[in-house]
Each structure stands twice: as structure tokens, then as C-alpha cells.
Amino acid sequence: MESNFITAPEKNSFPLVKAVLSFTPIYFFTSCYVIWFYLNELGRLSLFTTSLQNKYYLFASLISFILLSISFSIITFIPSMLLCQLYFSFQTSSFNKVLNVKRIPLIAIASSLSTLIFLSVISWLDYIPILIKDYTFIILFTSLCIISFTLTHLISTKKNKPHYFYSKNNWVKRQYFCKERVATIFMVAFSGATVVFPLSLIFKFGSAYTTRGVLYALVLSALISILSLMPAVFLYSSSMAGTSIFKKLRAMLITSTTIFIFVLFLMPNLVSLICFGAFKNIGIIDETQHIYVIAKPYYSPSMFPSPVWTHIEGDDAERFYLKGTSLFSLGESVLLCPEFVVETKNKFLKKNFDKIFGDNDLSLQHLKTVARSCVPVKKEHIAQWDTIQDTGNKLNSYSFQMK
Incomplete structure (x- = not known):
């Protein structure tokens, strides 16, 4: 005779739920710290204890803070994300036989710094010709393609010799890999152009009116341009060769998080901005x-x-x-x-x-x-x-x- 009682679930039936619940104290203290940080800036810590009564708002503020932090980190590392996509495409091709892929991030760094120089010159000019003003992105991207093409052949190209591949019951001879070269130059140039996204954090949330301030802003812009490509540099390094894709992704995540925390240290007002935006998003x-x-x-x-x-x-x-x-x-x-x-x-x-x-x-x-x-x-x-x-x-x- 069948029993009508439902058996209780085993202890290990919900390992994911238990893992999430085990971090509940961390979530609570993190949301409390975000609220304390904001109220401390306003000098209104007297409101801190009464603001902790609604646990749903605490959780919502934490989620909003995390999502906004992730958005800022994505903006910071867009150049690296493009190079990482290029890296994984190299794993399924033989393009590394004619190109030293480890030097690709160096070319991207040069491309990013060229973007910074271009934007600085444009901003300093009192008069910009209409042709340049109307087609700024096209001129910038064309210049970056030329720079990427030149640097790729100067510091990254191996000796051009024929390579034979077995495909469709035939041996195929390839030497120049034209399609792969064009794709690499395009991705590197586009990665250099997307550095304007992390630089927009400086241009929008910073101000400079003196020569010293402008120089400091330029140095900080150059540093952030390089840091935005550091996850890709780490991925392309020889220390990651032969490791599994999960270990590479984990190392990329740790590197990106560490660099983003360092960027927040360079621009402490970004933390205040994220807190302000997180509370604004949930009302x-x-x-x-x-x-x-x-x-x-x-x-x-x-x-x-x-x-x-x-x-x-x-x-x-x-x-x-x-x-x-x-x-x-x-x-x-x-x-x-x-x-x-x-x-x-x-x-x-x-x-x-x-x-x-x-x-x-x-x-x-x-x-x-x-x-x-x-x-x-x-x-x-x-x-x-x-x-x-x-x-x-x-x-x-x-x-x-x-x-």
C-alpha cells in the first residue's frame, strides 16, 4: 500500500540554496556598509539604525550596488573583452603559426594610447576643421587600423613561410592568412577605440582648470587605459598557456576585480557615485x-x-x-x-x-x-x-x- 506522506528532502538536496544562505551575513553587512558609507558622507549617521529595519530594502540596495558596480567594471574592461574574444578564436585556428599572439596586447596598448593622444589634441584645438569634426570616429578608427597594421607586422609577425594543413582529404598550403590578419587588425583597432568608455569615467566625473590638473588627468587617463587591458595581457601571457578554460576565466575574474578595486582607489569619488546611483535606482x-x-x-x-x-x-x-x-x-x-x-x-x-x-x-x-x-x-x-x-x-x- 502506497504511503500518502511526502518524504522529507535529503540533507544535500539543495546545495546551491545552502551555499547562498551561508553568505547571508556577508550580504547583510555589505548592504549595511553601503548605507553607512552614504550617510557618513552627508553627516547623518543618526539615521543609520532606523534605516536597517526594512530587510527587503537592504537586499534591494545591495543588489542595485552590485549591478551598478558590475556595469562600471564592464565599461572599464571593454577593451580587454574584445581581445579576450580574439584570444579564444586563436585557439581554434592555426594563426599563431605566423603571428606571435602574446604581443597582441602590447599593440592594443599602443592603440589605446594613440586614442588618448588623439582625443587630447582634439580637445586642445581652438578650431577643428569641419571635415574632422563631422567624421571624428572614422578618422580615429582609420588611424588606429594603420597603427595596428604597422605594429602587427613590426613586432608580432613571424617569418612568412608556407604551412600545410590537411582538409577534405587534401593538403592545403597557406602562407599569408589574410583573413585572420584583417580580423586581428580590426579587433585590435576597435579595442583601442573602445578605450573611450573607461576614459569617459574621467572626463565626465572629473574636472581640471589648471595645467597641473590637466597633466594629472592625462597621466591618470593613460594609466586607466593600460589597466583596462591588463586582464587581456594576463590572459595572453605564457603563464596561462595549457590551462583549462575555467581556470582562465577564474583568473580573468580575479584579475579584473583586483584592477577595478585599484581604479576605485585612483578615483575615490566613483565609490560615492556608485552608492548614490544604487540608491537612486531603487527610489x-x-x-x-x-x-x-x-x-x-x-x-x-x-x-x-x-x-x-x-x-x-x-x-x-x-x-x-x-x-x-x-x-x-x-x-x-x-x-x-x-x-x-x-x-x-x-x-x-x-x-x-x-x-x-x-x-x-x-x-x-x-x-x-x-x-x-x-x-x-x-x-x-x-x-x-x-x-x-x-x-x-x-x-x-x-x-x-x-x-
Whole structure:
């Protein structure tokens, strides 16, 4: 007679689930550190303990932080990813008989530095001809193809001698490998052109107004251009020859992670930027200025002085309205800040290359000082209310025009 009872699963039925759950304390402490790091920059650690009550938001903030970090690391290592694809294509061909593939990363580094020089010259020119301005990428890529072609034949090509391969019951003679050479030159040149992606992290999140700042930015750009190709250099090295593909991928992952941490050390504002972006993606931060309605029995308009805050007129005796920005809404309170605090925060996220040493600490202290104007308001006493100024139904008319 069959039993109607369901037998309990064996102890080792869910090894993957157990492995994931075993790292739960690490996930928790990591998400706590990310929140602590952000609140410490604002000088608002008093909100830290109350922000840890919602475990779902802790997990969401950690996932958002990890995904954004992975996105930044992919941007950093796009040049290496292209060379790695080229490396694995070499494993299925005999192209390494005519080309020293170990020197391919060196050619890519030269191509990347050429891109940096090209962009620097373009940015320094007061007048750029229309032909160059309209076809910048085409001119850059053509130049990189010429450079890659020249360097490939100077430092990487072996002696041209015939090689015989057995294919379709016949011996096939090959000597020049024209298709493989064109593909290699194209990939190396394209890898050098994609260095603009990691360089965009410097151009977008940094500023320089003096000669010393520009020189430091150029040195840092050259260093990041080389570091972005280091995983490929490690993969092409002789130490990885003969190892399995899984060991190569694991070594690539470890190398990329180590180099990315080093890049974060070179540009510490990137960590702040990732934290800010991670919280913004899940709604903990909303840097857009809105109108908020606040209950008067618990807060009064005098607590928000007019020189600092912009008040909105209203005829409600129990509430008042003002403009502000929510820079943190995890926990029991909403950290409401004036507009100039957001402007100071955005300036802090940009690295000032004119002041190389000690500038980050000074900017952090300035941000903490300015952030004192922010006010934590209980969530049950505040609500976003932008419609108070839409008396003429402008939002509806705007949506109608968009249609």
C-alpha cells in the first residue's frame, strides 16, 4: 500500500540554496556598509539604525550596488573583452603559426594610447576643421587600423613561410592568412577605440582648470587605459598557456576585480557615485526637486527658514508647502534637503584634478557642513504634492501636446 506522506528532502538536496544562505551575513553587512558609507558622507549617521529595519530594502540596495558596480567594471574592461574574444578564436585556428599572439596586447596598448593622444589634441584645438569634426570616429578608427597594421607586422609577425594543413582529404598550403590578419587588425583597432568608455569615467566625473590638473588627468587617463587591458595581457601571457578554460576565466575574474578595486582607489569619488546611483535606482534617493506638504501640528513653517527653503503659498491651516529634495528615504524618516545641498553633492561627486592631494577630505567636510540644512521628517507627516502649483492644468495640457 502506497504511503500518502511526502518524504522529507535529503540533507544535500539543495546545495546551491545552502551555499547562498551561508553568505547571508556577508550580504547583510555589505548592504549595511553601503548605507553607512552614504550617510557618513552627508553627516547623518543618526539615521543609520532606523534605516536597517526594512530587510527587503537592504537586499534591494545591495543588489542595485552590485549591478551598478558590475556595469562600471564592464565599461572599464571593454577593451580587454574584445581581445579576450580574439584570444579564444586563436585557439581554434592555426594563426599563431605566423603571428606571435602574446604581443597582441602590447599593440592594443599602443592603440589605446594613440586614442588618448588623439582625443587630447582634439580637445586642445581652438578650431577643428569641419571635415574632422563631422567624421571624428572614422578618422580615429582609420588611424588606429594603420597603427595596428604597422605594429602587427613590426613586432608580432613571424617569418612568412608556407604551412600545410590537411582538409577534405587534401593538403592545403597557406602562407599569408589574410583573413585572420584583417580580423586581428580590426579587433585590435576597435579595442583601442573602445578605450573611450573607461576614459569617459574621467572626463565626465572629473574636472581640471589648471595645467597641473590637466597633466594629472592625462597621466591618470593613460594609466586607466593600460589597466583596462591588463586582464587581456594576463590572459595572453605564457603563464596561462595549457590551462583549462575555467581556470582562465577564474583568473580573468580575479584579475579584473583586483584592477577595478585599484581604479576605485585612483578615483575615490566613483565609490560615492556608485552608492548614490544604487540608491537612486531603487527610489531611496530622488534628486529631483519636488513640492512637499508637511503637517503643521508636528512641524511649523518657522522650522524651515525662508532664506534656505522655498515656501509655496497655500490656504490650508493644518499644512504648509515647500520645495525640497529627498536625499534619503530609507527607514522612518525622509531626509529633506534644499536645492543647494544637491548642487554641493553633485560637485563632490566630481574629482577636482587641480587639487590632487587632500581635496577629497576638504570637499567631504564642506558637504557635511552644507548638509546640516537638511531636515529629517517623519514619513507619516510628509507627502509629495507637486500638483499644488498645477492650478492651470499645465501637466495635462503638456501630455496632450506630446500625443
